[in-house]
Ligand code: SAH
Ligand code: SF4
């Protein structure tokens with residue numbers, strides 16, 4: 001009988017993708033379980049982008065300490081960005097941890113387990129090589145570790161970041177930008193569509209600079225076109241785009257390639273040029289707005305979403321007001337907003353004029369309030385329209401309804417005459433707008 005592995009994942013989509021890779025790497029020896037109590041191996045794949053998720057790691061690992069008393073053979077490992085950041089320290093702080101594997105180190109999980117089983121000593125692997133070759137990890141044809149596979153799947157096309165925004169720990173924990181060879185990416189996409197995946201989400205900290213450091217690599221817009229030529233790929237999404245590298249060619253591909261979804265996540269971070277400069281974002285709000293205008297004029301239906309940080313050191317009330325003004329100008333479909341959080345290694349951590357916690361909290365609430373109204377107005381504008389929805393499965397709230405997304409990435413729950421439409425693209429008439437989703441009625445199946 002196979003042993004069991006439980007993986008708890010924190011953080012971004014790249015971490016989710018890394019977790020899938022670990023399941024595949026371990027699949028000869030371990031099968032996934034959702035219950036840590038019955039696991040032989042527990043892995044915590046961690047995030048350190050803000051202080052809060054990092055703290056969660058310690059409480060999460062603490063929960064498994066007692067399981068080790070019951071089962072002395074249980075192996076506990078920490079992977080991901082906190083593992084990368086803390087390395088050996090984690091073993092000192094948490095002596096019952098057996099493996100610490102960083103953001104490149106997790107690729108060697110099988111070797112690490114072998115060493116651990118032989119030596120019974122903690123294994124730490126947190127080397128970060130700027131020329132690391134990401135191994136190609138494909139789920140074999142008859143492998144069924146992802147039993148009910150989702151309609152959409154992540155494919156990491158590049159990892160790391162060279163931008164060094166002054167608040168951000170990612171360049172330190174993911175290393176320098178490395179693009180994966182296009183052949184590997186295409187092979188991975190082909191394997192996924194054979195498993196029934198219809199939507200591919202290309203991932204990178206900064207997808208717009210894909211391939212630029214390599215000789216003979218396609219650039220990102222070319223890569224999008226290459227992925228779209230694979231039969232079986234119906235939709236392509238990507239995240240994240242840094243505004244400074246958003247090329248006209250990319251806008252053109254979004255406008256003209258029917259498989260590329262009409263949605264872009266374009267992190268603004270702040271609306272004041274003074275703060276953008278302190279953040280080392282390398283663009284001004286005028287530049288950002290010009291890109292948005294271009295996007296809207298060539299792709300009128302485009303949905304734009306963003307990330308914002310409130311309370312960056314030195315952010316005055318006037319600076320903050322400029323962020324609110326940007327919300328009104330751009331009219332995002334949705335935003336992800338965060339209170340500035342001090343991170344180790346970063347430049348901003350050492351800056352003066354830190355904003356008090358209560359003030360950051362107030363600004364965050366204000367941002368939420370302004371955006372809630374905009375999202376509501378945008379969602380209401382869908383009512384009465386017919387939209388194409390890629391069906392993901394049963395609706396979470398109501399199992400008699402189906403759930404899917406529009407090309408603009410809005411969730412639609414809808415009634416349909418049959419419920420076995422997972423993976424189909426259907427036409428839905430929108431009847432009602434909620435705060436976080438739309439409601440509608442099935443009209444017809446376009447593709448299945
Ligand atoms: N590569 C992406 C973002 C990765 S981190 C990009 O450049 O857009 C995801 C988001 O976390 C960031 O966009 C930012 O809004 C937020 N974030 C990063 N560091 C942070 C910090 N120190 N405090 C608060 N939010 C932070
Ligand atoms: Fe962090 Fe900036 Fe790189 Fe994004 S672009 S990962 S925010 S340093």
Ligand code: F3S
Pocket residue numbers: 010011012013014015046047048049080081170173174
């Ligand atoms: Fe977190 Fe690492 Fe992603 S810090 S946001 S898991 S790249």
